[in-house]
Amino acid sequence: MAFLDMTFPRSIAAGVVGGPERRVDIVALSSGDEERNARWKHSRRSYDAALGIRSVDDLAKVIALFEEAGGQLHSFRFRDWSDYWSGETVNLAPSETDQVLGLGDGTETDFQLVKTYGTLAPYARPITKPIAGTVKVALDDVVQASGWSVNNLTGVVSFVSPPGPSVKVTAGFLFDVPVRFDTPRIATDMAFFSEEEERGVGTIPEIPLIEVRE
Numbered sequence: 001m002a003f004l005d006m007t008f009p010r011s012i013a014a015g016v017v018g019g020p021e022r023r024v025d026i027v028a029l030s031s032g033d034e035e036r037n038a039r040w041k042h043s044r045r046s047y048d049a050a051l052g053i054r055s056v057d058d059l060a061k062v063i064a065l066f067e068e069a070g071g072q073l074h075s076f077r078f079r080d081w082s083d084y085w086s087g088e089t090v091n092l093a094p095s096e097t098d099q100v101l102g103l104g105d106g107t108e109t110d111f112q113l114v115k116t117y118g119t120l121a122p123y124a125r126p127i128t129k130p131i132a133g134t135v136k137v138a139l140d141d142v143v144q145a146s147g148w149s150v151n152n153l154t155g156v157v158s159f160v161s162p163p164g165p166s167v168k169v170t171a172g173f174l175f176d177v178p179v180r181f182d183t184p185r186i187a188t189d190m191a192f193f194s195e196e197e198e199r200g201v202g203t204i205p206e207i208p209l210i211e212v213r214e
Helices: 056-068
Strands: 003-007 017-021 024-028 034-038 044-048 075-078 099-103 110-112 114-117 123-126 136-139 148-150 156-159 168-172 177-181 208-211
Touching: 003 056, 044 177, 099 110, 099 114
Parallel strands: 003 075
Antiparallel strands: 017 044, 024 034, 044 208, 075 177, 099 168, 110 156, 114 123, 136 168, 148 156, 177 208
16 A cells, blocks of 8 residues: 555545544443543544535546545545644634644754644644645744755654754644545446436445545
């Protein structure tokens, strides 16, 4: 298996249904109380791409990607239009101070991109697929135009010189979700399609996609 640095058609992604999932074991006690245990440290996103397909051309693009990805074998980029920015508001461009990546110690040069949700019990989500050219970095709120690089396949920001002790490292960015097809086949009903028609009127039951961690 491999990650293919290619993107699921964004116009089709705009019509899908999906989002994050959490796995929690819940045990009801005889007293009526509950015991709850989180099985996953991180949430996992899943989507149904079939709902974004509006034409035979759309379907052809998805089938082409399915074939190139080897079905469930390889993963690729997916734009989750409900959550692809580092800041609090989607309409604002990423700011260098959107997310805190950590504090310098004078030794460490690598910092993982993260997006933190909430304040009372904050959850830090690792971001591994930033969009090339969108990452901005600051040290103690001072923009860094150079002296660093980012790996767009891992989301790791690397500094030429390690940030000093207690220096706040922050970043802003746009990002994709790494996903794979979660089905061994694409079953399409094209019973009413003919070469004379510009588009088909068949049905596409489902084309599930699921987030991967590699």
